[in-house]
Amino acid sequence: MTTSELYSSVEPAPDNSKVKLCWYVGAYQDTDITEYFLEEGIWENGYDDKYIDLVNSIQIGDKIAIKSSYNQQKNLPFDAGNKKVSVMAVKAIGTVTKNYGNGKKLNVEWEKLDNPKKWFLFRSMLTVWKVESQPDDWRYQALLDFTFADKPQDYEQFLHHSHRGEKYGIREEPNPPEEEGEEQQDASYPSYNENDFLRDVFISEEKYLALRNLLLRKKNIILSGPPGVGKTFSAKRLAYSIIGRKDEQFLKTIQFHQNYSYEDFIQGYRPTDNGFKIIDGPFYKFCKKAEADPENRYFFIIDEINRGNLSKIFGELLMLIEADKRGDEIKILYSDIPFSVPKNLYLIGMMNTADRSLAMIDYALRRRFSFFEFEPAFDSEGFERLKILHDNEDYNKLISEVKFINEMIQNDSSLGDGCAIGHSFLCPDGKIDEEWIGSVIEYDLIPLVKEYWFDNKTNFDVCCQRLQSVLSNK
Incomplete structure (x- = not known):
């Protein structure tokens, strides 16, 4: 393949009924970024040390699909004996229009599916899974036809295939083998309770x-x-x-x-x-x-x-x-x-x-x-833990001054509780130092109180003085 071919763009193949190869890819990188890929017309490999050669092998014109994998037990379209069943949800399909050759990025002409298509009993949990029609295994072409030709999945055929096993009262054999040592990042989303x-x-x-x-x-x-x-x-x-x-x-x-x-x-x-x-x-x-x-x-x-x-x-x-x-x-x-x-x-x-x-x-x-x-939570147990974690005298002083200003706001009949300063202004992304505190005071808090008391210079000056006093001795 020449460099010019690699960096050129092509129109997607119009006939989806004859697809013989597709790359099923994940879109979970700390959070689901499917919408980002669709809006930008791209797909990106979130790893720096995995799938590089595999992504580089993807050709212009290849079909690609965004998928997510999980398990389902209830409301299945077939009887699985109340057992959990592997599911792969196909959320978007597309055609590769450019490969940047860096193992990281592709341009894709995406088609978003209004409702994810659920495929049961046969999946890979790798972030990049190459599915190609195989003469000795009908399952791969069945998946391609399901994805691109809207051919319904034959659940009975999969349930009675040798790889299903006694798990569903038939026979037992594992799903397609995963590469040894691969992280199954797509298998499930982080739990949250x-x-x-x-x-x-x-x-x-x-x-x-x-x-x-x-x-x-x-x-x-x-x-x-x-x-x-x-x-x-x-x-x-x-x-x-x-x-x-x-x-x-x-x-x-x-x-x-x-x-x-x-x-x-x-x-x-x-x-x-x-x-x-x-x-x-x-x-x-x-x-x-x-x-x-x-x-x-x-x-x-x-x-x-x-x-x-x-x-x-x-x-x-x-x-x-x-x-x-x-x-x-x-x-x-x-x-x-x-x-x-x-x-x-x-x-x-x-x-x-x-x-x-x-x-x-x-x-x-x-x-x-x-x-x-929702109210400012400066006195909550969670915020107290945050103060203990950072253990910073200037930070604690700033919190005290903001609480004082909130009392002024709440006592002002033209403002009231609905205009109080929230705790997230003082929730840092990283470490707390003088630079961070000064930036919050100068560019977040002072402009806010200036807006509140644009017609009351006395109150505004009091607030500014108290906020600036946090670092005045530095």
Whole structure:
């Protein structure tokens, strides 16, 4: 293969019914980055010392698929005797258009699947798995046909194949062998439970249980609070703690803004080369994804929920999101096909109570959501552990000054509790030193209090002096 061929681009093969080779690749690197790969039109090997030669061998025009692997016990499409069964979910398919030749990066023309396709009983947990049609093993072509030609999997054929074994009351033989010493990074996502949530989020166990139960009962909640109390951070981890693992495929996060509309959120016309076409929005797609997988819970997270015109964005779905209306069908604005919000979908919104430029949530939507308020957690057990861990006198002094300023904010009738300074402003990513403390004071805290007291120079000066005094003797 010449260098010019390596760095050129080609059109994807149009006929998916004759695919004989595909590279099944993982997209988990500390977190699921499938969406990043799809948006950028790439795939990257997350290892510096593995799969280099294998990735370099991938040719322009080769088929590629993003997959994730896990085990499933309940709601299987066949009888497995209540045993766990290996699953490989195919989340996107594509064609390689460029190989950078560094063992790390490919350009790919991706096609995202609205709902991952579940393939059972035969998989590899390697991050890069080359599947090629083999004359002496029909399973490989069956997987290729399932992936690219939409040919259903013949479960009975796989269950009675010699590799299934007595595990399912038939015979026993292992799955395709893995390379010795390979990490099975794709096999499952990191587990995440209540204890992990309480370690990461500075609220009490009692409040966590109340929040969890509130979401499961109401199905729609809004996490409200001042800036820096960890609303967005907590929303994802709340979902993880209910799912039981850090699995991004069950989460979708978007952000509302003033120009966001029903057509962006649910469904609407969009221009194409030949006119206009009805395009499904993220909420519509995610509802369909959850509907196709009723055994799992799905979480739709909306950041800055009060920045949008909520009645305009939700439209007729204001009724369908209610807990007792889940599963009810109506015809939505741009489609004659009945649509419903599934019972296994949960909405989590975040609302910044300090932004005075935003309107309050209207009463129609407020009735359909429960509100859970987050507060600064400087006195929580978790934050106390953080202070002990860093053991820094200047850091402790800064915390004391921020708590004093919060008292001033709370006592100011024009501000109040909703404008307090959150603890996440003082949660460092690494070590704490003078440079970090000075940066937080100068570029985070002082601009914030300046915004709060733009019309009260006395209060602003008091806050600045107290904050700057933390390092004044250095």
